[in-house]
Amino acid sequence: MNMITGVSIDHDALDQMMPMHVLVDSQGVICHIGSTLCKILGGTDQTGRSFFRVFELRRPSVVDSIEDVCAHGNDKVYLRLRDGHKMQMIGTAACMPGQKLVLVNLSFGISVIEAVQRYGLAGSDFAPTDLTVEMLYLVEAQSAAMEASVKLSEKLHGEKTEAQAEASSDTLTGLNNRRALDLVLHRYISRRAPFTLMHLDLDFFKAVNDTLGHAAGDLVLQRVAQILIEETRDDDTVARVGGDEFVLLFPGLVDPKGVMPISHRMISRLEEPVPYRDTECRISASIGLVSSTQYDDPGADQMLNDADVALYTSKDRGRACATFYTPDMAGGEGHAAGHTHVILSEERAVQG
Amino acid sequence: MHGLISRSLENFIRRTYGQELWSAVMEELDCGFDSFEPMFSYADSLTHQVIDLTAARLEKPREILLEDFGTFLVTDPSSERVRRLLRFGGVDYEDFLHSLDDLPGRARLAVAHLDLPELELTEFGGGDFALSIRSDQAGFGHVLLGALRALADDYGALALLEHLGGTQQEETISIRLLDIEFQKARDFELAMGAAE
Numbered sequence: 245m246n247m248i249t250g251v252s253i254d255h256d257a258l259d260q261m262m263p264m265h266v267l268v269d270s271q272g273v274i275c276h277i278g279s280t281l282c283k284i285l286g287g288t289d290q291t292g293r294s295f296f297r298v299f300e301l302r303r304p305s306v307v308d309s310i311e312d313v314c315a316h317g318n319d320k321v322y323l324r325l326r327d328g329h330k331m332q333m334i335g336t337a338a339c340m341p342g343q344k345l346v347l348v349n350l351s352f353g354i355s356v357i358e359a360v361q362r363y364g365l366a367g368s369d370f371a372p373t374d375l376t377v378e379m380l381y382l383v384e385a386q387s388a389a390m391e392a393s394v395k396l397s398e399k400l401h402g403e404k405t406e407a408q409a410e411a412s413s414d415t416l417t418g419l420n421n422r423r424a425l426d427l428v429l430h431r432y433i434s435r436r437a438p439f440t441l442m443h444l445d446l447d448f449f450k451a452v453n454d455t456l457g458h459a460a461g462d463l464v465l466q467r468v469a470q471i472l473i474e475e476t477r478d479d480d481t482v483a484r485v486g487g488d489e490f491v492l493l494f495p496g497l498v499d500p501k502g503v504m505p506i507s508h509r510m511i512s513r514l515e516e517p518v519p520y521r522d523t524e525c526r527i528s529a530s531i532g533l534v535s536s537t538q539y540d541d542p543g544a545d546q547m548l549n550d551a552d553v554a555l556y557t558s559k560d561r562g563r564a565c566a567t568f569y570t571p572d573m574a575g576g577e578g579h580a581a582g583h584t585h586v587i588l589s590e591e592r593a594v595q596g
Numbered sequence: 597m598h599g600l601i602s603r604s605l606e607n608f609i610r611r612t613y614g615q616e617l618w619s620a621v622m623e624e625l626d627c628g629f630d631s632f633e634p635m636f637s638y639a640d641s642l643t644h645q646v647i648d649l650t651a652a653r654l655e656k657p658r659e660i661l662l663e664d665f666g667t668f669l670v671t672d673p674s675s676e677r678v679r680r681l682l683r684f685g686g687v688d689y690e691d692f693l694h695s696l697d698d699l700p701g702r703a704r705l706a707v708a709h710l711d712l713p714e715l716e717l718t719e720f721g722g723g724d725f726a727l728s729i730r731s732d733q734a735g736f737g738h739v740l741l742g743a744l745r746a747l748a749d750d751y752g753a754l755a756l757l758e759h760l761g762g763t764q765q766e767e768t769i770s771i772r773l774l775d776i777e778f779q780k781a782r783d784f785e786l787a788m789g790a791a792e
Contacts, residue, residue, distance in 0.1 A: 361787035367687040380786050381684040385706030387788075388677050392600075396635045 250341035261371055262349045268295045270344040280369040281350065284359075285327070295348075299333075300324040313346050314339040321348065331359060357383065414484045416462060417469035425483035425491055429544045432495060432536070439495045440503050440535040443551035444472075444510070446488035447528040447563045460520045464527060471513045475506060491548070498535040500568050507531045507566035515564070530558040531566035538569065597733070598710045602632040602643045604675065608668045609650055621649045637709065640733060647735070659738045659759070666742025670750060681706065682747060683784045688776055689753035693717055693725060712736075723773035730766050737767030744769065754778035 255276060258265060263280035277290045290298055302322035307313055316337070325331040335350040352359040356376055359365070367377045412424035420428075432439050446468065453461035465488070472482045472490060481493040497503055510529065517524035532555025536542040554569035561567065610618045622630045625645055632638065651658045669678045685699070686692030695702075700712040713731030720726070727744075729737045741759050748755040754775040760768040 357787055361785075365786055366784070367684075367786060377684060377786065381681065381702065382705060384677075384684075384788055385681055385702075388681075389707050392634050396633060 261373075263369060263371055264350045266290075266295065266348045266350070267340075268346045268348065272296055274298065275345065280365065283365070283369060284325070284331075284363045298326060300326055300330075313337050323350065329362060331355065331362070356380075417465055417484050419469050419472070419490070420481060420483035422483065422485045425481060425485060425493070426544070428481045428493060429547075432493065433542055433544055437495055438498045438535070438537050439493050440497050440533055441547050441551050442490075442492040442494065442503070442507065443532045443548070443555045444490040444492065445530050445555055445559070446514070447530055447559075449488040449527050452525045452527060456520060456523070456525060460525055463520055464518055464525050467518050468514060468527075471510065475510050475513065491551075498537045500533070500535075503533055503535075504566060504568075507533065511564055511566065528564040530555055530563050532556070532558055532569065533566060534569040597638055597640045597643045598707070599632050599634045599636040599638060600707060600710055602638050602646070603634040604669065604678070605643060605646060605665060606632050607674060608665045608672075609646075611672065611674060612664070612668065613650070613654065617650070617653060621646060621653065624649055644733075644735075658735070662735050662738035663742035666739040666744075667746045668742075669739075670743050670746035679747075679750065680784070680788075682743070683750065684786075689748055689751035689755065690773060690776055692747065692751065693727075693771065693773075696727060715740075725771040725773070726760075727769045727771060728766060729762075729769070732765065734764050734767075737762065737769060741769055744771070750782045750784075752777060752779045752781035 253261075258276075259279050263278045264284075265276075265278040266274055266281065267276040269275050272295050274290050274293050274295050277285075282288075282290065285298065300323065301307065302324055304316060304319070304321070307316075319336075321335045321337050323333045323335060325333065332353065332355050333350045334353045335348050337346055337348045339346055357380065360376070360380065370376045412421055412427070413419065414421045429441070431437075446464075449461065449464065452464055465484075468490070469482070469484070472492065476482055476492065476494070479495055483491050485491050494503060494506075511531065514527060514529045517526050532551045532553065534547050534551045534554060536547065538550075539546070550569045550573075553573050554567045557573055558565045558567040606618065609621070619630065625642070627642060647658060647661065651661045654661065669675050670682065671679075681702075683692070685695035685702070694717060696715045696717050699715055703710045703712045713729045713733070713736045716728045716730075718726045718728070727740070729740060737759055741757055745755075745757050748757070753773060756772040756774065758770045760770055762768050
């Protein structure tokens with residue numbers, strides 16, 4: 245085998261293998277430039293121009309002679325194009341044996357995507373061995389796959405939120421259900437937020453259901469829900485916890501002077517007759533109230549029980565009224581209070 | 597089958613033949629959902645049933661429906677992504693044809709578990725090629741036929757393609773490339789969004 249000290253290659257082959265090369269003579273003048281680099285530089289022939297007018301040498305920053313370049317050997321060269329964009333480029337330089345010429349082969353490095361976009365490069369602008377096109381393919385394919393994943397995540401998240409909302413609301417009235425109430429109640433208690441708990445029970449509702457039918461009953465319940473929403477603030481919680489039982493939470497409101505007028509207004513509005521076919525439905529409501537500040541260490545079950553006791557005091561007082569819980573009621577637990585207590589516990593057992 | 601394939605088929609049916617036909621097909625199929633999720637995986641038989649039911653309702657041969665699906669993948673604006681990813685394969689139609697052997701590998705690079713049939717191009721010279729398609733799913737050949745014809749137009753080439761039939765496992769397409777620069781190619785910018 246002959247030892248070869250160097251090879252010569254014609255310009256066409258050089259163009260095909262390195263479409264982004266420049267040949268520079270000992271004076272720093274460009275002798276030849278590759279087709280892709282020529283396209284990037286606006287398509288004009290750069291032959292005869294100074295290499296340093298076209299490129300800004302970043303590293304090494306000073307090159308005095310061809311010998312200098314050869315001394316640097318195959319070090320990486322950092323350049324910037326002296327065009328409006330100051331495009332960053334990297335390259336390698338080599339002295340051509342037997343000729344006073346330097347061959348510089350360039351690439352865009354990591355800014356390749358930006359460059360391809362900016363200069364409108366096509367697959368044919370890259371050497372067949374250059375993996376730029378494959379890389380662009382991967383970038384695009386990956387971003388497409390990522391987009392699909394993000395879409396799926398968003399969809400699933402939306403469905404989850406919807407399912408959560410459905411799971412925590414009462415289908416007939418759209419009010420919160422027992423489950424949602426328990427969540428809010430436990431949140432307030434664990435944060436030690438002051439609030440009042442209202443237990444509201446409809447009076448004469450059973451009569452409406454029995455005489456006029458379920459359709460009338462449903463209509464009344466929807467009307468009740470509307471009134472309760474209208475008479476409360478946005479951050480109050482209104483929940484339907486049983487057939488005709490409602491529990492309301494009023495965060496930040498613990499003074500009976502503030503809560504009692506709300507209770508009375510609700511009762512009087514609930515007593516307004518609801519037209520149904522050629523007749524009207526008439527109901528009322530009894531209310532029991534308890535505030536978290538009445539306890540040293542409030543607990544959800546305790547508060548629900550005590551509001552229940554207060555509610556049955558209202559019923560005993562002749563219905564259609566509101567009563568704030570006082571500790572002396574607990575001792576005199578009548579059969580009525582005991583009765584609802586059982587109902588609430590049963591419901592909790594079923595729902596829990 | 598990868599959901600991406602089932603979902604692309606769904607998009608094709610919805611956009612080409614309308615929402616109503618799609619709903620009717622899914623109702624008849626009765627699989628518990630009315631849309632394929634592109635990132636999920638489905639039983640192969642489900643997609644084949646969709647094809648059969650759609651073809652029956654349209655009174656179209658299954659092969660023609662699949663070929664139209666292939667054309668849709670390359671020409672419809674909604675699947676521009678597929679056209680682009682295919683065009684990355686080569687700078688001209690011939691170069692692209694030679695890249696077909698790599699297509700399953702390319703697809704897997706893009707989306708893991710996206711299994712496309714094995715492709716093998718044989719060149720006979722004078723612009724004559726044969727493409728063999730090996731898969732355990734029958735019908736890919738007809739989808740490819742539609743896609744390859746549309747891509748010839750996309751590259752501006754004039755080519756005659758024909759499905760030569762085959763077995764359940766292997767199909768063959770013959771390709772005769774008559775003129776590689778027959779007309780102007782459709783724009784293809786390497787970088788996404790370069791045209792904007």
